[in-house]
Amino acid sequence: MILSNLQKIRLQIQESARKCGRDPAAIRLVAVSKKCPASSLQEAMEAGQFLFGENYIQEAVQKKGETGDVALFHFIGHLQSNKVRPAAQTFQMIETIDRFKLAVGLDKELKLQGRNMDILVQVNIGREAQKSGVLPEDTEKLLTRILPLSSLRIRGLMTIPPLAQDPEQTRPHFRALRLLAEEMQKKKYFFDNSHVELSMGMSSDYAIAIEEGATLIRVGTAIFGDRPEN
Numbered sequence: 214m215i216l217s218n219l220q221k222i223r224l225q226i227q228e229s230a231r232k233c234g235r236d237p238a239a240i241r242l243v244a245v246s247k248k249c250p251a252s253s254l255q256e257a258m259e260a261g262q263f264l265f266g267e268n269y270i271q272e273a274v275q276k277k278g279e280t281g282d283v284a285l286f287h288f289i290g291h292l293q294s295n296k297v298r299p300a301a302q303t304f305q306m307i308e309t310i311d312r313f314k315l316a317v318g319l320d321k322e323l324k325l326q327g328r329n330m331d332i333l334v335q336v337n338i339g340r341e342a343q344k345s346g347v348l349p350e351d352t353e354k355l356l357t358r359i360l361p362l363s364s365l366r367i368r369g370l371m372t373i374p375p376l377a378q379d380p381e382q383t384r385p386h387f388r389a390l391r392l393l394a395e396e397m398q399k400k401k402y403f404f405d406n407s408h409v410e411l412s413m414g415m416s417s418d419y420a421i422a423i424e425e426g427a428t429l430i431r432v433g434t435a436i437f438g439d440r441p442e443n
């Protein structure tokens with residue numbers, strides 16, 4: 214199942230990219246494996262998928278131990294300040310930096326560990342009260358403050374748009390994130406301004422996210438099937 218799901222998604226990525234004249238190789242699939250057993254990650258790896266997204270630190274630490282060195286993990290959940298140590302040890306990228314204090318704590322920990330880390334700034338593009346992420350109008354200020362933290366490489370922006378019945382309803386949010394990223398890119402806030410990462414799009418709407426410029430899509434259910442309820 215995981216193999217054929219991945220094949221379907223790879224085809225869809227190519228089709229969506231072609232449709233808007235993008236290079237499919239510029240779009241990376243993050244397989245969201247939260248609540249999946251390590252055996253599912255193994256199965257995905259056998260199908261050529263080595264990049265995973267995890268929401269919970271403990272779970273990710275354990276799976277990283279079980280999957281070995283070839284798997285790479287992005288953190289896509291809400292990061293608590295007291296978890297920066299395991300986070301800095303486990304992830305290749307943290308996609309959900311949304312406040313300065315968290316960035317400071319992570320930078321400090323990375324300096325202790327003697328390494329740098331790629332990060333994304335999470336933007337609350339739909340301005341939802343209950344959601345994490347910096348508000349669009351506060352994004353530039355946060356980037357300005359994070360920029361001097363030398364262990365952090367700000368690669369781009371990430372968002373989780375409001376839930377929608379019709380995936381087309383998310384398009385304006387994806388577009389808004391891209392426009393915001395382009396504005397920040399012009400002002401040179403990113404580590405590599407010729408290659409800015411935009412993490413957006415999930416199982417239901419990743420095709421639309423690609424049309425709007427996503428470079429990282431985070432897909433869980435469409436690969437691994439429905440997650441067990443808590």
Ligand SMILES: *Cc1c(COP(=O)(O)O)cnc(C)c1O
Pocket residue numbers: 245247268289290373415416417431432433434435
């Ligand atoms: C769970 C999750 C996803 C994947 O969602 P699916 O609908 O299962 O594809 C993507 N991004 C984040 C931040 C998530 O928490």
